[in-house]
Amino acid sequence: MRITGGNLRGRRFNAPSSGVRPTQDRVRESLFNVLAEVVPGARVLDLYAGSGALGLEACSRNARDVCWVESDRSTLRVLRDNVHLMCGDGEGVFRCVCADALRFIRHAQESSFDLIFADPPYDKRKTEGCLDSLLNALNDSVCLTEKGLFVYETTARECVESHPRWECLRDRHWGRTRVIILRQKYTGDSEFI
Numbered sequence: 001m002r003i004t005g006g007n008l009r010g011r012r013f014n015a016p017s018s019g020v021r022p023t024q025d026r027v028r029e030s031l032f033n034v035l036a037e038v039v040p041g042a043r044v045l046d047l048y049a050g051s052g053a054l055g056l057e058a059c060s061r062n063a064r065d066v067c068w069v070e071s072d073r074s075t076l077r078v079l080r081d082n083v084h085l086m087c088g089d090g091e092g093v094f095r096c097v098c099a100d101a102l103r104f105i106r107h108a109q110e111s112s113f114d115l116i117f118a119d120p121p122y123d124k125r126k127t128e129g130c131l132d133s134l135l136n137a138l139n140d141s142v143c144l145t146e147k148g149l150f151v152y153e154t155t156a157r158e159c160v161e162s163h164p165r166w167e168c169l170r171d172r173h174w175g176r177t178r179v180i181i182l183r184q185k186y187t188g189d190s191e192f193i
Contacts, residue, residue, distance in 0.1 A: 001051060003028035003086070005061030006043070013056060013082040016075040020050040023153060027174045028057050031151070034170065034181070035115070038149060039063055042114035045143065047101040047134075052079045054117040054151075056086050063165075065093035067113070069104045073124060105137040112145040119153040135163050149184045 004025050015022045023031075029085070033037065040062040046055035049068035059066050064153045068083065070076045080096050087094040097104065100119065120130045131152055138144050148171070154160070156178045161167065163182075170181040 001025070001053060003056060003060045004067060005032055005057065006062065008056070008060035008086055011060075011086060013051060013053070014078055015051045016072075016078045020075055021121070022051045022053045024174070024177065027153075027177050027179065029052060030172070030174060032057050032061060035149075035151075036061075038115060043067075043112060043186055045069065045113040045116040047104070047116065047118040048120045049079055049096070050075060050119065053097075054119060056082060058115070059087050059094065062107050063115075066095075068096045069099050069101055070096065071098065073098060102133060103142045105134070105143050108141050108143045113143055114145050114148045114150070115151065116144055116148065117151045121132045129190075131135045131158075131160055131180075132163065135166055139165055139184070142171075144184065146186065147183065152180045152182065154162070154178050154180070 001014050001022055002025060003009055039058050042063050044055060044058040044063045044066045046068045048056060049070040052068050055066040055068045068079055070079050071168060076096060076098050081144055083094055083096055118134055156173045156176050162179060166182045167181055167185050168180060172179050
């Protein structure tokens with residue numbers, strides 16, 4: 001695995017040995033090309049972080065700070081090593097949290113990530129209804145800024161239904177990978193539609 005762009009471009013990082021499917025290099029590169037104007041200076045949350053690939057790409061592209069959330073302790077060790085290797089004691093704030101993604105969102109005390117990535121396991125038992133659960137949790141949370149973006153990665157075959165309080169800005173397929181970029185719907189006075 002390698003960083004595809006930014007000031008860490010070309011640097012390699014490790015993937016956990018089992019149960020983790022890091023986002024492919026070409027998918028990350030294409031996704032971050034789309035997000036090029038959003039990432040610099042952004043506060044980023046990487047849920048189901050695994051190797052930390054998405055958050056590391058954001059770090060490389062000058063995100064202000066990144067929080068990685070991973071529930072598996074052995075995966076978390078690899079993640080922490082990757083973050084230390086790539087981000088070290090850089091200028092931003094970089095932290096790894098051992099927690100369930102939904103629980104983290106529901107209990108968030110700090111508000112306002114500008115960009116949230118969610119790349120849950122493809123195992124159908126774990127992802128069935130996962131997007132809907134995440135969107136509902138975010139609706140009731142202070143995690144995402146008013147104009148913030150939520151990026152969801154899944155398998156191309158997963159059936160994804162529209163959600164009344166979210167608008168789909170982009171829905172792309174790269175082989176067997178599907179990436180959906182969403183934003184909460186607001187009226188002109190910043191209230192939900």
